[in-house]
Amino acid sequence: MKLYSTNLKADEVNFKTALIKGLAPDKGLYLPKELPHFSEEELNSMKNETYPEIAFRVLSRILEGEIDEDSLREITHDVYNYDVPLEKVDDITYIMRLDQGPTASFKDFAARMMARLMQYYLKQEDKSMVILTATSGDTGSAVAHAFYGLDNIKVIVLFPKDEVSDRQRKQMTTLDRNVSALAMDGKFDDCQALVKQAFADDELKHLNLSSANSINIGRLIPQTVYYFYAYVKLMKYPEEIIFSIPSGNFGNMMGCVLAKNMGVPIKKILASVNENDEVPIFLKTGKYTKIEPSRNCLSNAMNVGHPSNLARLIAVYGGVMDEKGNVIKLPDMEKLNNDILSVSVTDGETKATIKKFFEDYNICIEPHGAVGIKGLMDYREKTGDNTLAVTLETAHPAKFPAEVITATGVDPEPPQSLKDVEAKEEFMEQLNADYATFKKYLKEKLE
Numbered sequence: 001m002k003l004y005s006t007n008l009k010a011d012e013v014n015f016k017t018a019l020i021k022g023l024a025p026d027k028g029l030y031l032p033k034e035l036p037h038f039s040e041e042e043l044n045s046m047k048n049e050t051y052p053e054i055a056f057r058v059l060s061r062i063l064e065g066e067i068d069e070d071s072l073r074e075i076t077h078d079v080y081n082y083d084v085p086l087e088k089v090d091d092i093t094y095i096m097r098l099d100q101g102p103t104a105s106f107k108d109f110a111a112r113m114m115a116r117l118m119q120y121y122l123k124q125e126d127k128s129m130v131i132l133t134a135t136s137g138d139t140g141s142a143v144a145h146a147f148y149g150l151d152n153i154k155v156i157v158l159f160p161k162d163e164v165s166d167r168q169r170k171q172m173t174t175l176d177r178n179v180s181a182l183a184m185d186g187k188f189d190d191c192q193a194l195v196k197q198a199f200a201d202d203e204l205k206h207l208n209l210s211s212a213n214s215i216n217i218g219r220l221i222p223q224t225v226y227y228f229y230a231y232v233k234l235m236k237y238p239e240e241i242i243f244s245i246p247s248g249n250f251g252n253m254m255g256c257v258l259a260k261n262m263g264v265p266i267k268k269i270l271a272s273v274n275e276n277d278e279v280p281i282f283l284k285t286g287k288y289t290k291i292e293p294s295r296n297c298l299s300n301a302m303n304v305g306h307p308s309n310l311a312r313l314i315a316v317y318g319g320v321m322d323e324k325g326n327v328i329k330l331p332d333m334e335k336l337n338n339d340i341l342s343v344s345v346t347d348g349e350t351k352a353t354i355k356k357f358f359e360d361y362n363i364c365i366e367p368h369g370a371v372g373i374k375g376l377m378d379y380r381e382k383t384g385d386n387t388l389a390v391t392l393e394t395a396h397p398a399k400f401p402a403e404v405i406t407a408t409g410v411d412p413e414p415p416q417s418l419k420d421v422e423a424k425e426e427f428m429e430q431l432n433a434d435y436a437t438f439k440k441y442l443k444e445k446l447e
């Protein structure tokens, strides 16, 4: 497996190097140069397999020669030890619930796999690493859980102490062992700035700091698997399917683009966004303008004004976008618009969709999932296309109780993973959000 940088100015690398490095030296994002192709027989042969086995089949082809098969099979069966329900809404609509992992967010799928792959390669070289991550809620808890208890890897999570919910905080502070939680006296942007400064600090180079953030190719590749899974469970080759994906940084959607390029017959990818509509505008006009600062919407994990994976999407369609968001070369817009439709959904529409879905189908969804569903409904209304569609629910409704109660009158029952956290002891340190204090903490903690 060879990976290239979307800026086209760095050497090609193998998977292990791309995984450990994260960002390419030319500040581009890594993408596989070639992908395996799955034949009709291969797809059909997965029909009766479990999720972890399908993950093994898909990933072992993508990572051929990069990891031994026994280790990969063991990892997929360890990390995917929870259900992936395909809930039927009507004859042409299913909801794929990606909310059954330890932090009840779809980010568990990628973070857990990436953590184990990193550990696999670090052990081979007898090296260790420190993951430093700033979070406004969801990513930090998924990453902290994913690395929890692993050898050779320490995790430090910074969060703004007044900006995360009790439930979000507890998911980060009840772990301990190799995970340290820092409640920062500041805002999310302050946390992120401290982390960036630490990465750029030569005096901390020896600590082997890494970010594990959403631009890492190790986060993207596991996100191809559930598209194979939904397809083989619901369809028979060569029937076509539609996926509807609520999007922010567009990592989830890139997983779908790669699955399509590996042979899954995907007719259309619907990548709906909230009121941060820079991508729908780009697809329509070919002109790209970031939204700074991003707009605050109910689906807060999708409040992204400049999606980090857009450079990858543009690269797959033959264009180039640099790390600042300038489009250096336009992609094939016709092909892009043929494969992908991105619409913007307002907060009002998001609330109305949660309410309508509950009333019509007695199904409870949360704001992110609702954006995906609204995008699908609009698409069907406009085109009359009744191809079977799977829409993704990316978080558990109990993570957004206020919005769900307002729309439906019902308080969603938390899954066991969220309940377990309630009673656990919290471990955290409070820190001022200034760099000198933070650096001192890192040196004392890690040297």
Ligand SMILES: *Cc1c(COP(=O)(O)O)cnc(C)c1O
Residues within 6 Å of the ligand: 105, 106, 107, 138, 246, 247, 248, 249, 250, 251, 252, 253, 301, 302, 368, 394, 395
């Ligand atoms: C991160 C996140 C998203 C957006 O996913 P991207 O890959 O960034 O597009 C959607 N829903 C939830 C609940 C999330 O946490």
